[in-house]
Amino acid sequence: MISESSNDSLHPITAQLVGAASSIGGSITVICPGGIGSNDAAHISGVSKVISVEGDCFDTYDCIAWSKSLSPLIEGDLILSSSSAMGRDLISSIAATKRLPVVQDVTGLSKELLATRPIYSGKAVEEVRISSPCAISLRANSFEAAEEGGNAEIRIVNVSQDISVAVKQALAKAGERLDVSEAEIIISGGRGMGDPSNFSHLYEVADLLGAAVGASRAAVDTWDEIPHSMQVGQTGKTVTPNLYIAVGISGAIQHLAGMRSSKYILAINKDPEAPIFGVADYGIVATWEEAIPVLIERIAEIRSN
Amino acid sequence: MGVAVLLKQVPDTTAKISVSGGRVNEGSITKWTMSPYDEYALENAIKLKETGYGDVVAISCGPARASKCLTEAAAVGADKLIHVVTETDTLDSIQTQGLLSAAVKESGCDVVMCGKQAADTNSGSTGPGVASALGYSCVGAVTEVSIEGGVFSATRLGPSGLEEVEVRAPCVFTFDKGDTELRRPNVRGIMMAKKKPIESLTTEDLGVDTSNSMISVESHSSPPDKPAGQKFVGPESVPDVVNMLRNDANVI
Numbered sequence: 001m002i003s004e005s006s007n008d009s010l011h012p013i014t015a016q017l018v019g020a021a022s023s024i025g026g027s028i029t030v031i032c033p034g035g036i037g038s039n040d041a042a043h044i045s046g047v048s049k050v051i052s053v054e055g056d057c058f059d060t061y062d063c064i065a066w067s068k069s070l071s072p073l074i075e076g077d078l079i080l081s082s083s084s085a086m087g088r089d090l091i092s093s094i095a096a097t098k099r100l101p102v103v104q105d106v107t108g109l110s111k112e113l114l115a116t117r118p119i120y121s122g123k124a125v126e127e128v129r130i131s132s133p134c135a136i137s138l139r140a141n142s143f144e145a146a147e148e149g150g151n152a153e154i155r156i157v158n159v160s161q162d163i164s165v166a167v168k169q170a171l172a173k174a175g176e177r178l179d180v181s182e183a184e185i186i187i188s189g190g191r192g193m194g195d196p197s198n199f200s201h202l203y204e205v206a207d208l209l210g211a212a213v214g215a216s217r218a219a220v221d222t223w224d225e226i227p228h229s230m231q232v233g234q235t236g237k238t239v240t241p242n243l244y245i246a247v248g249i250s251g252a253i254q255h256l257a258g259m260r261s262s263k264y265i266l267a268i269n270k271d272p273e274a275p276i277f278g279v280a281d282y283g284i285v286a287t288w289e290e291a292i293p294v295l296i297e298r299i300a301e302i303r304s305n
Numbered sequence: 306m307g308v309a310v311l312l313k314q315v316p317d318t319t320a321k322i323s324v325s326g327g328r329v330n331e332g333s334i335t336k337w338t339m340s341p342y343d344e345y346a347l348e349n350a351i352k353l354k355e356t357g358y359g360d361v362v363a364i365s366c367g368p369a370r371a372s373k374c375l376t377e378a379a380a381v382g383a384d385k386l387i388h389v390v391t392e393t394d395t396l397d398s399i400q401t402q403g404l405l406s407a408a409v410k411e412s413g414c415d416v417v418m419c420g421k422q423a424a425d426t427n428s429g430s431t432g433p434g435v436a437s438a439l440g441y442s443c444v445g446a447v448t449e450v451s452i453e454g455g456v457f458s459a460t461r462l463g464p465s466g467l468e469e470v471e472v473r474a475p476c477v478f479t480f481d482k483g484d485t486e487l488r489r490p491n492v493r494g495i496m497m498a499k500k501k502p503i504e505s506l507t508t509e510d511l512g513v514d515t516s517n518s519m520i521s522v523e524s525h526s527s528p529p530d531k532p533a534g535q536k537f538v539g540p541e542s543v544p545d546v547v548n549m550l551r552n553d554a555n556v557i
Contacts, residue, residue: 006464060470061463063433064443085421085429086464089445089479092398092430096437101397101519104428114523119426123322124329127523134519164442165472171460172467185556209557228482229462234318234424235341235482243556254318260528264554266546272538281554282546283536290540298547299557 001080002070002094003032003041004087006182010037013082013138013182015044015145020138021080022046022146024111031073033066033090034058035156042152050152055159061086062165067093069159074098076133078113083137084181095135102135103128107142107240107261121234121257140182141240180232183212185243188232188259190216192248192269193288196225201292202247208299214239216249233258247288251276268292306474307359309409310350311419311431312378314371315340318424327524339374342420345480348487349450350418351382356452360384362412366404368392372503379498380490386503387412389511397520400513402434407511409439415475416457421446422479432479441475448483 001021004011014030014037021028027048032038038052051073057065071094079098081091083105095102108116113130117139130136180186187202187209199213206213214232232239233255244262249255251267251274259265260279267280270287277283284291316322317336322329339347350361363378365371366389375386389404396404409417417436422429436443449460457472462481490498508515537546550557 061465062442063445064436064441067433067437085446085462088422088429089433089443093433093437093443095398095430096402096434099399101399102428102430102434103398103520104426104430118528119525120316120322120329121318121424121427122528124324125526125528127526129521129523131519164476165444165470167463168458168469168471170466170468238427243550243554252319253321257318260531264550264556265534266550272536277534277536279531279534280536281531281534282549283534284540284542284546285536285538286540286543291543294540294543295547298544302547302551302557 001028001030002087002090003030003037004082004084005036008036010040011082012145013140014041016140016143017080017082017138018044018046018146020109020143021078024078024109029076031070033070038154042154043148043150045147045149047150047152050154052154052156053159054156055161057159057161057163060163060165060167062163063089063093065161065163066090067097069161070094071097073157078132079135081137083139088137091135091137100133100135101130102137103130104137105139106136107139109136109138118238118261121238122261123257139240141184141242178212180212180214180230180239181237184241185209185211186214186232186239186241187211187245187247188214188216188249189219189247190249191218191222192250193219196223199226201288204296205245205292205299208296208303216255217252246276246280247292249276250274251279307362307412307414308350308353308416308418309362309364309412309414310347310378310383311405311417311435312343312347312363312365312374313340313423314338314365314367314374315423315425324525324527327526329525337370337373339377340420340423340425342422342480342482344487345482345485346418346420346478347378347381347383348485349478349480351488353416353450353452354382358416358452359414362387362414364389364405364408364412366391366401375503376498376501379501380494381488385412386501388503388505390505390507391515393515395518395520395522396515397518398430398434400515400518402431402438403513404508404511405431406435406438407513408506409435411506411511417441417477419477419479421481432477436477439475441477442472443477444470444472445479446481447478448481449485450478
């Protein structure tokens, strides 16, 4: 399996990939591109071996160069990665290099390689039978993470590979803030927020909860200040957090497709007929101006106890 | 030189999807469109053509209905249209990429543009897969591309943030939604597009065996219905709801 990293350390989804692999059985090798997080990966329970792949080509992201470096080191019947943007990109080119089929964004996987995945952005669910060898990317928060407690051997492999995609300049650093696709709690705003500056109130809630802030397509299309990277929905990101808080979002089918599989949904909207209430576990009919201050106050109380 | 743009026809994002007999009922989908990210690929392909970089060849793989998105592409400026006709919906990624890369070879294009993922499966395997199959370079999640002195400069959202990268042909670019305004066809464009011939290629023409898919669809189903939620009125209910999120749902 290909490990996932963020900000130069191992991303928690790696333990979820190990958890999924353990339930299928067989020996598990974790490949760490650029060597990032190899020590932490070795400590995940169930991992038999870690291959720390190091080389200059891992300084910047070039999926073809990475794939050429990693593919020869990958053996086994099943290649797993995270279904993050980079995870999908990389496993696609690894699979194509090894001439294996790839199935993306899987949320359930059985021993018999029956894979479940949402299609049409969650408007339907597909069950596919996959013949091994194959490559599969797994959606975050869909599989039980393996515990710590492993002590796998780490093999360091140095590779040298020409890159063909050169970074000329960094235009903006990856957000300091958590991305919606990684967060366990998301609070999203829609056009009902009235003005992009009002998203500051959502950030206040997010800071208390360790949540990411998202937005509806309507908000992203209306306001330049709200970037597309925040968009949850069919033409944005599909998310499955433990808690999704929708504020001032009416619930267009486009948006519902991207968030309806969240474990719990709280909707705050002044329109009692808003479709978002149809998928919400908890609905509060109120304006955000009334509800958010109370929400902040109550969460702060809980957090201080 | 030349730009191949790979277009997939998908149900409109507002379409309701229904399931009957364990399969998505395609017949009930009333509106099919070009996958939204592919529209950005098409727009950027036409922009590149306007700098003098050869013709735009639009390629779509799919059943008979898929030819519609090729005609739509012609209406905004695609020069040549190739329809790879497949009637099976269970191609695996190697077969799809095999067909598309064979069609790209046929077109002679050294630049390939497509959406970062299609709006039906949301997979995102095609761009990097086609690049690997053809031995091209690949830049993903791109919002803008320009060319100067034979070197492409692309803005992409990479793992470390928004970056400007340089790459040379042959190359595949996969597109994210950016600030680029999509052009709309004018009446003349639509009329001309209707007359534009579409070259149909079969899997045999392209020499790709599509008989043994490594993937088979067992079933489709509707997402599980959620039990009806609880609804409260007024901001005074907020503390109670927060308590439920903490004590019943255990999520905060």
